[in-house]
Amino acid sequence: MKKRLLATIITLSIVLSVVLAGCGQNSASSGSGNTINLAFTGDxxxxxxxxxxxxxxxxxxQETQEGLVRLGDKKIEPAGATKWEVSSDGLTWTFHLRDYTYSDGVKVKAQDFVYAVRRMFDPAxxxxxxxxxYCIKGGExxxxxxxxxxxxxxxxTDDNTLEITLKTPTPYFEQLANFVSIxxxxxxxxxxxxxxxxxxxKAMVFSGPFVVDSWIRGSKIILKKNEKYWDAANVKLNEAVISIxxxxxxxxxxxxxKGLDIIQDVKAEYVDKLKTKIDAGDITxxxxxxxxxxxVAFNNKDKDKIFTNAKIRKAFSLAIDREAYSQNVIKKDVPAYGFLPFGLNNGEKIYREAVEEPLKSMSGEDPKKLFEEGVAExxxxTSTPITVTFLQxxxxxxxxxxxxxxxxxxQxxxxxxxxIDTAADGATFNKSIQKGEYQVAVTGWGGDYNDPMTFMELFLTGSPNNSAFFDxxxxxxxxxxxxxxxxxxKRLDMFREAEKILVADNAGIAPLTYNVKTTYMQSYVKGILVQxxxxxxxxxNAYIEKK
Known part of the structure; x- marks a missing residue:
């Protein structure tokens, strides 16, 4: 067996501090009265x-279940598994589980991971x-x-030993072990x-630091500390209230x-309002x-045929002023002229610094001319304007x-x-995208691990996350x-060519922006990681500190 290597993970991490105003809570060291208030934009x-x-x-x-590993501060750490080994050919990963239980006191067994992996690959x-x-042997x-x-x-192989066999060596599998699907x-x-x-x-069991105590759709989700969690002694929060x-x-x-303790991805004008509080130390x-x-996802299998044409897709992509979109419309993030974002490594190199964004070399092309050529193909x-439907x-x-x-x-x-058609809610939108019941829409992807494959695999033919049905x-x-x-x-060269095919040559999608993650916290929150x-x-490891 070879010694396992902790893969480098580009992370944004912080340890910050906090008390909910007016609640008179005890300090975290007392282990009581700790509630944090958070928000989602939708259920x-x-x-x-x-x-x-x-x-x-x-x-x-991820807050309520404990898998084989957990993403700690900038590295993968043992969690449900205390250790693991990799065979010399890189194909067999053996994980050794600790003795831990679900919230109902039933032991977590290696067979539960077997069931999860098999269920993941079940077509139903x-x-x-x-x-x-698909790197797991036999899954695809x-x-x-x-x-x-x-x-x-x-x-x-027994209640505490899980063996996963890959069909090809996958150096980043340690990071995949942190994924919710397994x-x-x-x-x-x-x-x-x-x-x-x-x-x-109420019909679920939980193996992580918290349990879902209640979920009132359209209102809030309440997480409570899981007293059965194997590391409960180090969980300081009693409750997390996530408002919708x-x-x-x-x-x-x-x-x-101070009705919320954390806010993320805010617009530039609100950041300007926060500067005084940041300077005063009230906000971190x-x-x-x-x-x-x-x-922008184009349905490459468009039943109306329009977005089956690469020139039409390219025309729609090049017609977007990304600078104005970033600065004046969403008022955050930075324009994207490629698909692979900053903050992603290929070996020792940062991919985006090593590879020019493909769309930057196409600035001289005329989108209207491309569109007319695509329509002719x-x-x-053309006696009346062509109509397309955007799914909001x-x-x-x-x-x-x-x-x-x-x-x-x-236009x-x-x-x-x-x-413009508007989906009833986020879940309805996602289902419409997955089923291909749309022509054009805005969506996105965030990296699940620090390797270009976390983005490139999306648009492989038949990938469940291939929102554009690119082929x-x-x-x-x-x-x-x-x-x-x-x-x-060699990988860098392969991914460079593949990215160019995806966003420039065939324009399966139209990149819009790379995310600049902004997180603002009241000055009394500590132990939060954002990565x-x-x-x-x-x-x-979060807690509320007494003022």
Whole structure:
């Protein structure tokens, strides 16, 4: 067995401090009275770790379940597993579990991880993140109906030993072990709940630092300390109240009145308002690149044929003024002319610093000319303007602003008519994207681990997270080769070419912005971690400090 290596993870991490105003709480050292107030912009889809791929759900799941490893301060740390070894050929990973239990006192067993992995690859589950784990032997074949569940490379050799076999060496698998899709699952609990599993916290069990005590949709989620957690002695918070606050302006008002203890991803004008409090030490701030990219997804399998044409997709992409979008519309982040964001490593190099953004070399191309050429290639009727439909995420004002900006850009520069349809809520929007029931929409992706594959694998043919239904043989060839090649320079060249195919040559998507993660906290919160690959905020070591 070779010695395991802790892979480098680009993280944003902080340890900050706090008391909820007017609550008269004791200091964290007393171990009582600690409540933190947080917010999501919308309800999670579910707490079923096999079926979600969005930030709010992932955050709650990571706070309430304990997997093999946990993302600590800038590194992967033992969690449900106390140690692990990797075979000399890099294919067999053996994890040794600690003795720990779920919130109902039942022991967490290696078989629970086996069940989770098998359920992830079950076609009936429709796990949106299954493609990330195609490195597990037999998983992709079973998902595609070519093998049996017993062929999947996961087994429990006893209650405390889990063995995972890969089909190719995957140097970053240690980071994948932190992913929600392979958190332990109790088969008896899931079978009892049936199709409703993940929607009612009272019908669930939890193995992490917290339990979901209640979930009032459209109002709030309450997490309580899990007294059965193996490391409960080091969990200082008694409670986390996560309010559902769709409007940024309302979140700002709550933060100003200390009704919220943390606020993230705010606009520039609000940052200006906070400067005096930051200078006075009343608020602590953290600003830095976070490996995340927002983009326009074109349905490459568009039933109306329009976005099946690469020139039309490219025209829509080049018609967007990304500088104005970043500065004047969303008023945050930085313009993206590629898909892979800053804050992401390829070996020892930061990918985005080593590779020029593909769209920057296309600034001289005429989007209207490209559009007309694409329309001609499709043989579309040009006697009346072509109409396309933009799917807006929700009715929230920030989404409306984005939709109307893109509508204006495309109508003015391409001469099309853009209709805006609005999804009822975030879950409905996500389902429409996953089913391909849209023409064009804005979505995004955040890195789950520090390697280009966390982005590049999204647009492999057949990937469950391939929101654009992009399908390119050369792209597949390059990305699949880069996934297993250990030579960092060769991988860089492969990913450079693949990214160019995705955003420039074929314009499967149109990058918009790279995320600049901004986190502001009341000066009385301590022990919070905010980092790529983890939840929106890691609460395990957080506490409220007496003023």
């Amino acid at each position: 999670p889809e579910s707490f079923d770790s096999s079926k979600v791929a969005e930030s709010a759900a992932n955050t709650v799941i 589950t429709a796990c949106p993140s299954a493609g990330i784990f 074949d079973f998902l595609n109906g070519k093998g049996s569940v017993e062929d999947i490379g996961v087994k429990a 958190l332990p699952l109790r088969q008896d609990v899931i079978e009892k709940a049936g199709v409703t599993y993940g929607t009612d916290p 606050v769709p409007e940024q302006a309302t979140q700002e008002q709550l933060f100003d009145s 701030s953290l600003v830095g690149y976070y490996p995340s990219c927002s983009y 499709l043989g579309l009727n 995420r929700t009715a929230a004002s920030n989404n409306k602003t984005i939709s109307e900006y893109l509508q204006d850009q495309w 003015k520069k391409l001469g099309v008519i853009v209709k 390119n043989e050369r792209y597949n060839e390059l990305v699949n080769a880069g996934a297993v090649d250990s030579n960092a320079d 790529a690959g983890g939840p929106a905020w890691e609460l395990k």
